[in-house]
Structures are given as C-alpha cells and as structure tokens.
Amino acid sequence: MYQKLWDVMRRVVVQKRFIHDQVSQGRIHVKDSQNSLSTTNLGTDKKDVNELNANESYDSLKEELADAVTPLWRIPYHEQLKIKNQRNFEIMVKLTKRLRPNSNSSNIICQLKETLPSPVTLHYRNKNEFHIRYDSDGRAVVGLCVGKASKNTLRCITAEKLLNTHPFHSNVAQHLQNYIQHQSKWKICEHFQRGGNWRGLTIRSNYKNEQMAIVTIHPQNLTGEEIHSEMERMKDYLLACPLSNQLVSIYYQACLHTRCTAEQSPFILLHGQSHIYERIGEYDFRISPESFFQVNTQGAQLLYETVARQLAPERLSTVVDLCCGTGTQGLMVARHCRGVIGIELSRSAVEDARFNAAHNQIHNAEFFAGRVEKLFRPLLEQLDAAPDIAVIVNPSRGGVDDRVIELLRSNQRVRHVVYISCQADGLAMNNFVSLCHRPTRKMNSEPFVLRKAIPVDMFPHTDHCELVLSFRR
Numbered sequence: 001m002y003q004k005l006w007d008v009m010r011r012v013v014v015q016k017r018f019i020h021d022q023v024s025q026g027r028i029h030v031k032d033s034q035n036s037l038s039t040t041n042l043g044t045d046k047k048d049v050n051e052l053n054a055n056e057s058y059d060s061l062k063e064e065l066a067d068a069v070t071p072l073w074r075i076p077y078h079e080q081l082k083i084k085n086q087r088n089f090e091i092m093v094k095l096t097k098r099l100r101p102n103s104n105s106s107n108i109i110c111q112l113k114e115t116l117p118s119p120v121t122l123h124y125r126n127k128n129e130f131h132i133r134y135d136s137d138g139r140a141v142v143g144l145c146v147g148k149a150s151k152n153t154l155r156c157i158t159a160e161k162l163l164n165t166h167p168f169h170s171n172v173a174q175h176l177q178n179y180i181q182h183q184s185k186w187k188i189c190e191h192f193q194r195g196g197n198w199r200g201l202t203i204r205s206n207y208k209n210e211q212m213a214i215v216t217i218h219p220q221n222l223t224g225e226e227i228h229s230e231m232e233r234m235k236d237y238l239l240a241c242p243l244s245n246q247l248v249s250i251y252y253q254a255c256l257h258t259r260c261t262a263e264q265s266p267f268i269l270l271h272g273q274s275h276i277y278e279r280i281g282e283y284d285f286r287i288s289p290e291s292f293f294q295v296n297t298q299g300a301q302l303l304y305e306t307v308a309r310q311l312a313p314e315r316l317s318t319v320v321d322l323c324c325g326t327g328t329q330g331l332m333v334a335r336h337c338r339g340v341i342g343i344e345l346s347r348s349a350v351e352d353a354r355f356n357a358a359h360n361q362i363h364n365a366e367f368f369a370g371r372v373e374k375l376f377r378p379l380l381e382q383l384d385a386a387p388d389i390a391v392i393v394n395p396s397r398g399g400v401d402d403r404v405i406e407l408l409r410s411n412q413r414v415r416h417v418v419y420i421s422c423q424a425d426g427l428a429m430n431n432f433v434s435l436c437h438r439p440t441r442k443m444n445s446e447p448f449v450l451r452k453a454i455p456v457d458m459f460p461h462t463d464h465c466e467l468v469l470s471f472r473r
C-alpha cells in the first residue's frame with residue numbers, strides 16, 4: 001500500500017484516483033479539499049487541521065499548488081509518517097543492495113528507526129521564496145509556480161492555503177502583490193531579455209514572528225537612483241500595511257542572474273535590522289539574508305539533538321562540521337568536546353557562525369569559508385595531534401566530493417561520521433557506499449560500518465525527509 005502511495009505522490013492525477021480508492025476501502029483517511037476532514041482517527045494534527053480547514057474551500061488552482069508543493073497534504077500526519085518509514089526502508093534496501101549485491105532485500109544493512117515526527121506540522125516554514133509573475137489576465141501574482149515554461153503551463157499561484165506556509169509570509173506577499181498591481185510603474189521580469197524588473201520575494205521569520213523581506217529585482221537599464229527611489233516607495237507602502245510592525249528588516253537585491261550571491265550583487269538594507277535572530281533550545285543564532293538555515297526551526301532542534309546523540313563526542317574529541325551553514329549543529333555540541341571546526345562555502349554564513357559562537361559564549365569553535373573539498377585536507381593536517389576526530393557531514397542534495405570521503409577513510413583518527421542527508425537516494429548514496437565499501441586498490445583504508453539510520457521529518461505534507469546516518473569504525 002505505501003509503495004503505491006509513494007508513486008502516487010509523484011503524479012498528482014494518479015494520486016487523487018488512488019487516494020479515492022483507498023478512502024472508499026477505509027484504508028486511509030484524507031482531508032476533504034472542500035471542507036474540513038472526512039474521517040476521524042487523525043492522530044496528533046487532528047485539531048489543527050480541523051481548525052485550519054473549517055469553512056475553507058480550495059479552488060482548483062490552489063489545489064493544484066497544494067498537490068505540487070505539499071503532495072501529502074490530503075493524508076493525516078500519522079499516515080504520512082508511515083509513508084516516510086516505507087520510503088526510508090526502500091532507501092536502505094537500495095543501499096544494502098549496492099554494498100552487498102547478493103543480500104536478501106528483507107535484511108537491510110543497519111538498524112532503521114521509525115521516522116521522528118516534526119514537533120510542528122502546520123505553517124512550519126520559516127522561509128518562503130515567492131516568484132513574481134503575471135496571471136492569465138495580466139495581473140501581478142506573488143506566489144509559487146507550478147507547471148513548466150517549456151510546455152507553456154507555468155503558472156504562479158498565491159500560497160496562502162499551503163499547510164506548510166506561515167500566514168504572515170503570505171500576508172507580506174499579498175501586500176507586495178497589491179503594490180505591484182496598483183502602485184508600481186515597473187513591469188514584471190519573466191524573461192531577462194524581455195525587460196521588466198520585479199522578480200521575487202523571500203520572507204524569513206523567527207520564533208517571535210519577526211520577518212525579514214528580501215525583494216529581488218532585475219535592474220535592466222535603470223540607474224541606481226531610479227532603482228533606489230522605487231524601492232523606497234515599495235518599502236513605505238509595505239510599512240503602512242497591517243502587521244507591518246512584524247517586518248523588522250527589508251532588503252532588496254538587484255540581480256542579473258537567476259540567483260546572485262552577496263559577492264555578485266549586494267543585499268541593500270532598506271529598513272530595520274541587518275539580521276534576524278532565531279532560537280534553538282538555549283542558543284540564539286544570527287541569520288543573514290543569504291545564509292542557509294533549516295526551514296523548520298523546531299524540526300531542526302530535533303534533528304540537531306538526534307545528531308548530537310549519535311555523534312556523542314567525548315571530552316577529548318574534536319568535532320569537524322562539514323558544510324556547517326551558520327554553525328548551528330557544531331555549536332550545539334561544542335560544550336561537550338574539546339573543540340569544533342566548521343567549513344562552509346557561504347562567506348556570510350561563516351560570518352554568522354563566528355558571530356553565533358561569540359554570541360553564545362562558545363570559545364572553542366572556529367569556522368572557515370571555502371569548499372570542503374579544498375579545505376578539509378589542510379585542516380586534517382593541522383589536527384595531527386587531535387586524539388579523536390568526530391565528523392558531521394551535512395551537504396546540499398548532491399552530497400560531497402569523493403575527495404572528502406577519501407580523506408575521511410584514510411585518516412585513522414576519524415572513527416565516527418554522522419551524515420545528514422535530505423536526499424539519501426540521490427547522489428549522496430554514492431558517499432555512503434564509498435564510506436562503507438570494502439578496501440580496494442584505490443581506497444584501501446579501513447571502511448566504516450553503518451550502524452543506524454534515523455529519519456527525522458522536517459517537512460510535513462511533502463515527500464521530503466532528513467535521514468541521519470551514523471557510521472563508525
């Protein structure tokens with residue numbers, strides 16, 4: 001049943017038919033898109049979802065967006081977790097087959113725990129990246145896109161009905177949309193060569209519901225002064241809207257490409273604070289406009305606690321946090337070990353990490369900006385006196401370069417690696433295989449053994465899940 005459900009998630013049309021069948025057979029309980037919920041037995045999120053959906057209706061566009069962005073939204077949360085359990089089991093079967101081609105598929109390579117549920121299932125995203133496009137009537141929409149430009153089916157739909165999106169974020173998007181529709185002389189930039197300026201809006205928020213808005217525009221041929229005066233007008237408009245007291249920071253970025261780093265094109269502060277601050281447990285973390293931060297803060301706390309338990313660094317261990325972002329994970333174990341060293345590509349995230357260490361009075365953590373595939377070797381050479389090195393690896397979806405895995409395997413003082421993957425059946429699986437395969441002529445060092453896999457659900461209603469893998473030797 002869950003295998004079927006998994007396939008269904010990927011194809012929305014089939015999804016609806018399948019879920020209809022399952023419901024009529026009483027196997028699963030789904031939310032009715034026209035009105036609250038169709039059955040009882042809803043587990044932990046029953047009350048929230050009931051409250052949320054009462055008297056609400058979804059038009060077909062909103063439903064299409066919900067199906068694309070949150071493909072499990074019709075299924076109660078405890079059923080979603082079963083789907084994720086099954087999915088993670090399949091990932092472990094795949095990994096087992098790659099490492100032991102002759103093995104029986106019911107015998108997976110390590111202990112697989114049940115998926116840890118997200119502490120919050122509704123409106124959990126602390127960041128949304130909205131697009132700005134025209135609708136079929138030529139009106140500006142600040143929302144999320146579904147469909148494909150190549151097939152001429154691309155549409156931008158407002159996100160206020162999405163279960164994972166905070167109403168405050170949709171609120172700011174709505175205000176900007178009103179501004180563009182009724183006040184601005186600028187057009188929307190849908191294709192760089194065809195002119196137009198408005199491109200996107202990113203909203204970040206924290207536990208206090210304070211928000212940072214980052215508006216992305218294409219400068220085209222406008223002068224700096226023309227850009228700045230339009231941005232000032234937009235800022236004044238947003239600050240005159242209801243709930244604008246929550247908008248503690250407004251930036252814009254004039255960007256010539258699909259995405260620009262701060263080095264390519266600076267983020268210009270129009271209003272308020274330069275950063276927002278998020279709290280996880282007893283720690284406060286500063287976040288810059290472009291730094292990575294886990295999108296579900298309470299889920300992140302669960303993830304970091306899970307990783308810390310698996311890593312269990314000793315007093316004399318040095319913890320190396322590869323792809324450390326703003327330093328969150330490493331800083332949360334720093335008090336339990338000799339020291340923490342983080343490597344991260346984004347300069348602004350590294351500046352945040354250094355600030356975060358000082359701000360939380362952690363004095364045994366250092367952070368370096370650069371690529372792990374370049375910086376990890378010299379770092380290990382500097383650590384030649386460290387008795388024990390425990391490594392956290394938390395890269396983007398593509399995993400880390402082979403050279404990083406070779407270094408982990410060839411350094412005998414690395415006895416423990418905890419790898420966090422948001423797409424364990426993608427390229428990252430090559431990393432897991434390389435850590436564990438038996439010695440070859442190219443990599444003849446002692447392999448790691450995968451001891452435990454713990455899925456942590458950071459993304460309710462979607463088909464994504466983090467997987468924490470604990471490797472030892």
Ligand SMILES: C[S@@+](CC[C@H](N)C(=O)[O-])C[C@H]1O[C@@H](n2cnc3c(N)ncnc32)[C@H](O)[C@@H]1O
Nearest residue numbers: 292294323324325344345346371372394395396
């Ligand atoms: C999934 S995030 C994890 C960040 C951090 N561990 C956390 O929990 O917030 C992945 C991070 O890897 C960084 N990154 C991607 N490729 C990298 C590379 N080659 N070298 C160093 N960092 C990289 C990204 O900038 C991003 O901050």
